[in-house]
Amino acid sequence: MSAGKIPTxxxxxxxxTIAMDIANQIRSGILVAGDKLPTExxxxxxxxxxxxxxREAISRLKSDGLVVSRQGSGVFVxxxxxxxxxxIDNSDMSRSDVLAxxxxxxxxxxxxxxxxxxxxxxxxxxxxxQAQEAIILAxxxxxxxxxxxxxxxxxxxxxxxxxxxxxxxxxxxSVLYENVKAAxxxxxxxxxxxxxxxxxxxxxxxxLRRDPEAAGSAMMSHLQGAIARMAHE
Amino acid sequence: MSAGKIPTxxxxxxxxTIAMDIANQIRSGILVAGDKLPTExxxxxxxxxxxxxxREAISRLKSDGLVVSRQGSGVFVxxxxxxxxxxIDNSDMSRSDVLAxxxxxxxxxxxxxxxxxxxxxxxxxxxxxQAQEAIILAxxxxxxxxxxxxxxxxxxxxxxxxxxxxxxxxxxxSVLYENVKAAxxxxxxxxxxxxxxxxxxxxxxxxLRRDPEAAGSAMMSHLQGAIARMAHE
DNA sequence: GAGAAAATATTTGTCTAACAACTTGGTATT
DNA sequence: AATACCAAGTTGTTAGACAAATATTTTCTC
Numbered sequence: 001m002s003a004g005k006i007p008t009x010x011x012x013x014x015x016x017t018i019a020m021d022i023a024n025q026i027r028s029g030i031l032v033a034g035d036k037l038p039t040e041x042x043x044x045x046x047x048x049x050x051x052x053x054x055r056e057a058i059s060r061l062k063s064d065g066l067v068v069s070r071q072g073s074g075v076f077v078x079x080x081x082x083x084x085x086x087x088i089d090n091s092d093m094s095r096s097d098v099l100a101x102x103x104x105x106x107x108x109x110x111x112x113x114x115x116x117x118x119x120x121x122x123x124x125x126x127x128x129x130q131a132q133e134a135i136i137l138a139x140x141x142x143x144x145x146x147x148x149x150x151x152x153x154x155x156x157x158x159x160x161x162x163x164x165x166x167x168x169x170x171x172x173x174s175v176l177y178e179n180v181k182a183a184x185x186x187x188x189x190x191x192x193x194x195x196x197x198x199x200x201x202x203x204x205x206x207x208l209r210r211d212p213e214a215a216g217s218a219m220m221s222h223l224q225g226a227i228a229r230m231a232h233e
Numbered sequence: 234m235s236a237g238k239i240p241t242x243x244x245x246x247x248x249x250t251i252a253m254d255i256a257n258q259i260r261s262g263i264l265v266a267g268d269k270l271p272t273e274x275x276x277x278x279x280x281x282x283x284x285x286x287x288r289e290a291i292s293r294l295k296s297d298g299l300v301v302s303r304q305g306s307g308v309f310v311x312x313x314x315x316x317x318x319x320x321i322d323n324s325d326m327s328r329s330d331v332l333a334x335x336x337x338x339x340x341x342x343x344x345x346x347x348x349x350x351x352x353x354x355x356x357x358x359x360x361x362x363q364a365q366e367a368i369i370l371a372x373x374x375x376x377x378x379x380x381x382x383x384x385x386x387x388x389x390x391x392x393x394x395x396x397x398x399x400x401x402x403x404x405x406x407s408v409l410y411e412n413v414k415a416a417x418x419x420x421x422x423x424x425x426x427x428x429x430x431x432x433x434x435x436x437x438x439x440x441l442r443r444d445p446e447a448a449g450s451a452m453m454s455h456l457q458g459a460i461a462r463m464a465h466e
Numbered sequence: 467g468a469g470a471a472a473a474t475a476t477t478t479g480t481c482t483a484a485c486a487a488c489t490t491g492g493t494a495t496t
Numbered sequence: 497a498a499t500a501c502c503a504a505g506t507t508g509t510t511a512g513a514c515a516a517a518t519a520t521t522t523t524c525t526c
Contacts, residue, residue: 013479015292039506050481052285055507056292059248063293064318071507072488081410085297086319086401100395103348104341111340162333168319177314246508272477283510288478304478305518 015056018047022057026066026077037067037075090175098179099227105172106223109153112169113203113219114212116159124159125208131155132200140193146181152200156207156219183230192229199225248289251280255290259299259310270300270308323408331412332460338405339456342386345402346436346452347445349392357392358441364388365433373426379414385433389440389452416463425462432458 025031038046043054058075061067064085069075088101116124134148150173157169184192199222206214258264271279276287291308294300297318302308321334349357367381383406390402417425432455439447 013295015479016296019296041506052288052480052482055285056289058507059289059292060296062246063249063252063296069507070489072490072505074489074506080403080407083404083407084320084323086321086404087317088319088397090317100397103395104397104401107344107348108337108341111344115336115340162336164321164333164337168337170313171316171319174313174316274477285511286509291478302478303518304516305476307477307518 014047014049014053015060018043018049018054018057019060022061023064023066031077033077033079035077037077039074088175090178093179098176099230101172101176102223102227102230105169105176106220106227108165108169108172109157109223110216110220112157112160112165113207113215115162115165116156117207117210117212117215119161120159120207120210121161124155127155128152128159128204128207132197132204135193135200136197140190141185143181145193146177146184149180149196150177156203159207179230183226195225196222247280247282247286248293251276251282251287251290252293255294256297256299264310266310266312268310270310272307321408323411326412331409332463334405334409335456335460335463338402338409339453339460341398341402341405342390342456343449343453345390345393345398346440346448348395348398349389350440350443350445350448352394353392353440353443354394357388360388361385361392361437361440365430365437368426368433369430373423374418376414378426379410379417382413382429383410389436392440412463416459422462428458429455 022031022037031037037043037058040051040054040058044051047054058067058069062069064087065078065083066085067075068078068082093101120128131148131152131154135145135152138145138148154166154170154173158166160166199218202218203215203222206218255264255270264270270276270291273284273287273291277284280287291300291302295302297320298311298316300308301311301315326334353361364381364385364387368378368385371378371381387399387403387406391399393399432451435451436448436455439451
C-alpha cells in the first residue's frame, strides 16, 4: 500500500456535530454524571436525523469515556473518573492558546530533560544525536528540518524511560507541529538554525555528563527562546 | 434530573473492539499515514459484522483524528499532526504504569505550583482554601476526602491561568483517582491525613507569599511523599 | 493514437425497517 | 406481601435501499 496524499474531509459530518453538542452539554454542566441521555429515538427526532447517525455520535462519546450505555436501559453520563481521553481541538486555536500550550510543553520538557539526564541509555543518546544530525543536514525551513527538530525533542522524552512522557510529548508535538513550522518559516531569521543547533548541543552535552540541572536549564532557555521568537511576532 | 448510580457496560461492544484493532494496526505501523483502509464492505466481511458496526468503529477513529474519510473515495490513515486525542487506558494499568503516571503528574504539578504562585488571583486562593477546609472536615478515608484532595490540586492548576494545565491536571486526576483512593485507604495510616493537611498548608503559604520556588519545592516534597507511600506497599 | 467527455462502477453518508437482547415497571397469582 | 410472569421500552445488530461524491472505464472527437 503506497502512502499517498491525505485528503481533507469532504463534508462536515453530522455525527461529529451532534457528539460535540452533547459533549458541550456535559462539559458545561447541563448534563451531570449519572444523568440519562434522551433516548436514541428522541435524539433522532430532536436533531432530525436517523437513529444511525445518533448512534455514531454516541459511539464517539463512549469511546472518550464521556458516557456509558446499557442495553435495555439507556445511555448515562459517566463520572469524571471514567474519562480516558484528553482532546485538543487544534483547528481554531488563538495565539494565546498556542502560547499556553507551549508553556505546558516547556515545563514538561524541562522536567523530562532532567529525568533523561539521569536515565538515558546509549541507544537513547544515539537517537538524540541522529536527530541533531538530521537537523544539520536538512534544508533550512524545510519540512524535514521541523520534523527532525521534533524528533530531537521526542528522543529526549523517550530517554526518560517513562512512556507517558514520550507519548504525551509526541502528542503535544503533533498538535503544535503546524504552529512550530509556521513560526519558523515566518520568522525568516537566517540565524535561527544556527541558534537551534547550538542550544541543542548544550542540552546534549549536559545529558552526556548526566547533569540533570544543566540539562533542565539548557532545555529551559532553549524553549524560552523559541517561545519568545513566537510571541513578539 | 437526579444523578443516580452509573451502571457499568452490559456487554463488550463490537465497534469498540474493531476500533481498537484498527488503532493498534496504526500504532504498530502496519498501517501508515496515507494508507487506505479496506472498504466498509470488506471490513464488514472480514469481521463478520454489519456495515453499521464497522461505521461506528470508524466513527470512533475519526473522532480521535486517527483516520479521515472521504465520501466516494475511502478512509485514510491520518498523519500524526492530525491526531487530537491523548488516551490512557486505565483498565489494565500495572503498578509501574501508575507510578510512571504519577511521575508525570508530579512534574506538571510542581511547575504548575510555580506558575500559580506568580499568577493566582484572590478567587483562586479562595477555591484552594475551600478545598483544604473540605479535606479537614471530611471523614478520613472517605470518598469526599479523596475528592477534596483532588480539588485542592486542581484549584492550584487552575490558578496557573493556563487552561491546558488545568484540563490536563483534571484529566490525570481522573485517571489516577481510583489509584489514589485505593492507596490512601489501603495504607490505613492514621497520620496520613494530618501529614497531607500540613503539606498542603506549606504549599498554600508559599502561594500566598507569591514565592514560586517555595511553592514548587513544597509541592515536590508533598507528591514525593505520596509516591513513596504508594511505591513501598 | 491522444485527449476529452460521458457513462458506469465504486465508496462513503444517510435513512428506514426489522429483529434480538436486555431492562424496567406493572399485573396477576399464590 | 412476595413471587412469577408479562408487556412495553431501550440499546445492539442486521439488512437493504438510495443519495452524494469519487474513481474507473468506455466512448467520442480530433
